[in-house]
Amino acid sequence: MKIGFHVSISRGFDAAREEALKLGCEVIQIFVKNPRSWAERALTDGDVEAFGRLSACLPVYAHLSYLPNLAKVDGDERNLKGLLHEASLCARLGIRYLVAHPGSHPDKAHGAQMTAAAVNTVHDNHDVTVLIENTAGQGSALGANVGELARIYEGIGDKDRALICMDTAHLFQSGYPIAAKKGWNGLVSEFDRVLGIEKIGLFHLNDSKAPAGARIDRHWHIGEGEIGLKFFKRLLQDKRFAHLAGVMETPKMGNMDETNMKVMRSLFPALVPRSPS
Ligand SMILES: [Zn+2]
Numbered sequence: 001m002k003i004g005f006h007v008s009i010s011r012g013f014d015a016a017r018e019e020a021l022k023l024g025c026e027v028i029q030i031f032v033k034n035p036r037s038w039a040e041r042a043l044t045d046g047d048v049e050a051f052g053r054l055s056a057c058l059p060v061y062a063h064l065s066y067l068p069n070l071a072k073v074d075g076d077e078r079n080l081k082g083l084l085h086e087a088s089l090c091a092r093l094g095i096r097y098l099v100a101h102p103g104s105h106p107d108k109a110h111g112a113q114m115t116a117a118a119v120n121t122v123h124d125n126h127d128v129t130v131l132i133e134n135t136a137g138q139g140s141a142l143g144a145n146v147g148e149l150a151r152i153y154e155g156i157g158d159k160d161r162a163l164i165c166m167d168t169a170h171l172f173q174s175g176y177p178i179a180a181k182k183g184w185n186g187l188v189s190e191f192d193r194v195l196g197i198e199k200i201g202l203f204h205l206n207d208s209k210a211p212a213g214a215r216i217d218r219h220w221h222i223g224e225g226e227i228g229l230k231f232f233k234r235l236l237q238d239k240r241f242a243h244l245a246g247v248m249e250t251p252k253m254g255n256m257d258e259t260n261m262k263v264m265r266s267l268f269p270a271l272v273p274r275s276p277s
C-alpha cells in the first residue's frame with residue numbers, strides 16, 4: 001500500500017510538495033480550497049503550474065471541504081454549488097478523486113438519495129470521481145455502516161465509477177470491532193458481500209482517540225489510540241489492499257507526522273532485494 005498524509009496547501013502547492021517529499025509520502029490528500037469557508041477560489045495559472053509540479057511527484061487525492069452537506073442538497077443551494085465548485089477545481093488541476101463525507105440528515109433514506117444525486121451531478125459534469133467516506137456516525141451523519149453506504153451506492157448512476165473511502169478510525173468509532181482480527185475480517189466480508197471489495201478506492205489510516213462505538217470522530221496517532229498497532233500491521237500487510245493508497249489524517253502536532261510515518265514504515269518494511277547467491 002502506498003502511504004502518505006493529508007498535507008496543508010495553506011502556503012501553496014509548492015510548499016505542499018516540499019512537505020510531502022520531506023515526510024516521505026508516496027501519496028497525499030489535500031483540500032483544494034479553504035475548507036472552512038464558502039468563498040469560491042479562483043485558481044491562477046501559477047497555481048495550476050505549481051500543482052503540476054506536485055502531481056508529477058506523487059498521486060494527489062482531494063478531500064471536500066467541511067461545509068457542504070451532500071445529504072441536504074435539496075435544503076440549501078450552497079451545498080451542491082460548493083461541491084460542484086470544488087469538483088471543478090479538481091478537474092482544472094487534473095485531480096481524479098474527490099473524497100466526500102456523505103453528509104447528515106435526520107431522514108437517512110432521504111438523505112442517502114440526496115447524497116447519491118449530488119455524486120451523480122459531479123459525475124455528469126466533471127471527469128472527477130467522488131469517493132464516499134464512511135463516518136463515525138456522529139449525530140445524524142450518514143455512512144456509519146455498510147448498509148448506509150450501500151443505500152447511497154444504490155442511488156449512484158454510474159456504478160463503474162462509484163467508490164468508497166474507508167476511514168479506519170470511523171469504522172472503529174461507529175462500532176465495528178476492527179482492532180481484533182475477527183472483527184476486521186468480518187467487516188471486510190460484509191463489505192464484499194454487500195458492495196464488493198473492489199469498491200474500496202482509498203483508505204484513511206487513522207487511529208482513534210474515541211473508544212469503540214463512541215460515534216465520535218477523534219483521530220489519533222498510529223498505535224497510540226484505541227485501535228492499536230496490530231490492526232495497522234494487519235491492514236498494511238493485507239495483499240487484498242496492496243494496490244490501494246492510504247492517507248493518514250492524524251493530528252498535526254510537533255513532529256508527529258515524522259513519527260507516524262516512521263511507525264507505519266516499521267510495520268511494513270520495504271522489501272530489500274535479496275542478493276543473488
Ligand atoms: Zn477520513
Ligand SMILES: [Zn+2]
Nearest residue numbers: 170217218219
Ligand atoms: Zn474523521
